[in-house]
Amino acid sequence: MTSQGPWRRAWRRFRANRLGYRSLLVFAVLFVLSLGAELISNDKPLVVHYQGHWYFPVVETLPETTFGGDFPTPTDYLDPFVHEQLAKPGNFALFPINHYHHSTINYFATASDPAPPSAQNWLGTDDRGRDVLARAIYGFRLSVLFALAVTIVCALLGVIYGALQGFFAGWTDLYMERFVEIWGSMPELYMLIIFSALFAPSVGLLVTLISAFSWLGIAAYVRAEFLKNRTLDYVRAARALGQRNRVIIFRHILPNALTPVITLIPFEMAAAIGALTSLDFLGLGVPPGTPSLGELLQQAKGNLDAWWLATVGVGVLVVMLVLLILVGDALRDALDPRKEIAEEKP
Numbered sequence: 001m002t003s004q005g006p007w008r009r010a011w012r013r014f015r016a017n018r019l020g021y022r023s024l025l026v027f028a029v030l031f032v033l034s035l036g037a038e039l040i041s042n043d044k045p046l047v048v049h050y051q052g053h054w055y056f057p058v059v060e061t062l063p064e065t066t067f068g069g070d071f072p073t074p075t076d077y078l079d080p081f082v083h084e085q086l087a088k089p090g091n092f093a094l095f096p097i098n099h100y101h102h103s104t105i106n107y108f109a110t111a112s113d114p115a116p117p118s119a120q121n122w123l124g125t126d127d128r129g130r131d132v133l134a135r136a137i138y139g140f141r142l143s144v145l146f147a148l149a150v151t152i153v154c155a156l157l158g159v160i161y162g163a164l165q166g167f168f169a170g171w172t173d174l175y176m177e178r179f180v181e182i183w184g185s186m187p188e189l190y191m192l193i194i195f196s197a198l199f200a201p202s203v204g205l206l207v208t209l210i211s212a213f214s215w216l217g218i219a220a221y222v223r224a225e226f227l228k229n230r231t232l233d234y235v236r237a238a239r240a241l242g243q244r245n246r247v248i249i250f251r252h253i254l255p256n257a258l259t260p261v262i263t264l265i266p267f268e269m270a271a272a273i274g275a276l277t278s279l280d281f282l283g284l285g286v287p288p289g290t291p292s293l294g295e296l297l298q299q300a301k302g303n304l305d306a307w308w309l310a311t312v313g314v315g316v317l318v319v320m321l322v323l324l325i326l327v328g329d330a331l332r333d334a335l336d337p338r339k340e341i342a343e344e345k346p
Contacts, residue, residue: 013334020330027323034141041098041134044077049092050085078108098122100131102138102291114299114306124308126299132308136316138291143320146203146276147269153211154268155261158218159254165219166226167249173223180216188213192275196284203286210275214268218261225257259335266328270321277317293317 015021039046044057050067063072067085075082078099086093100106100121106129109115113129123132165176195209229235230253238248279285280294281301293313300310 010334014330017330017333020326020333023323023326023330027320027327030140031144034137034144037137037141038096038101040096041100041102041131041137042096043099043101043104045086045093045095047092047094048086049090051091078104078106080108098131098133098137100134102130102134103289104131104134105129106131114303114309116306117308123312124306126296126309127303127306132296132312135291135296136293136312139293139296140316140320142203142286142290142292143273143276144269146207147272149207150211150214150272151265151268153207154215154218155265157211157215159222159258159261161215162219162222163226163249163254163257166223167230167245167253169227169230173227180219183213184216186213189278192279193282193284196279201285201287203290206276206279206285210272214271214275218264218268221260221264222257225260226253229253229256263328263332263335266324266331270324270328273317273320273324 033040038058042058046056046058048055048057055062055066057075057077062075064070064075064082065072067075067082069075069081077083077086077093077095085091106121106125109120109125109129111118113125114127115121115125115129117124121131121133123136126132126135161176165173191213192209196206199205226249235248235252238252243252276285276292277294277297280292281298282294283298285294286292293316296309296313297317300306300313303309
């Protein structure tokens with residue numbers, strides 16, 4: 001038998017799955033880069049040196065008079081006048097790679113909106129003149145953060161509910177299972193549409209609504225693991241030693257029941273991203289103006305000749321979901337107990 005721990009052996013099997021491991025690396029790199037979206041895609045310079053003074057517009061709002069303008073309004077760094085001021089000898093401005101924020105409207109574009117990809121807007125603009133690349137970057141970040149929030153809430157609810165249901169069994173399990181059956185029979189999409197239409201749209205509301213229906217799968221797996229482990233010898237020994245139910249649940253059984261939860265995390269994230277995109281596409285998701293892939297696809301539906309809208313929206317969505325599914329498949333194989341048993345055999 002190998003001397004490595006089960007989690008270390010699982011990690012070794014996961015790394016051996018090159019497709020899943022590389023998908024995790026790519027997804028992690030994209031997510032980390034999106035966290036610094038303001039440093040990658042923004043209509044404000046990161047650093048400005050003007051007439052002997054240093055400014056950091058990305059974190060401070062400067063009036064136009066700072067750079068020789070006539071009005072005390074916030075500086076529009078896409079204005080040709082401001083560009084000329086910053087380009088004078090002795091001045092310096094460091095812009096992000098993409099010169100547009102997700103809310104920036106390019107008033108100085110030469111083509112009508114939605115405009116096709118150009119040297120100014122690499123992936124074109126939407127029907128309101130906003131940069132599609134910036135919308136995609138910020139929309140990617142919003143989708144992943146939303147999926148992580150939903151997954152964390154679902155994991156907590158599912159683990160707690162499934163643990164109590166499986167540990168106490170008997171009548172407790174019977175009544176709790178009836179509630180799960182009733183709650184699971186609710187038309188999820190219709191309920192999401194109804195509540196989204198009744199209340200003011202917000203990301204927090206969407207996290208609450210989607211989490212309320214998405215924890216059932218995790219609870220079912222955790223319940224099954226607890227029903228199996230509660231009758232094993234180590235649990236009986238803990239009971240014989242007089243340990244409390246709380247200690248038995250969280251210290252003894254739960255660590256052995258987390259395998260299905262970890263396996264389901266990428267699939268839960270993919271489902272949350274799909275739900276958010278669907279609601280945004282229907283106009284019932286995040287507040288108007290918030291960068292989202294569903295809103296980008298909705299614009300593509302209304303502008304069929306603007307092929308870049310559908311291409312970018314579908315492309316970003318497909319990349320996210322494919323990477324998550326590949327990671328989930330690799331995790332499922334790495335945590336497969338049959339492979340664990342096979343490795344323990346001499």
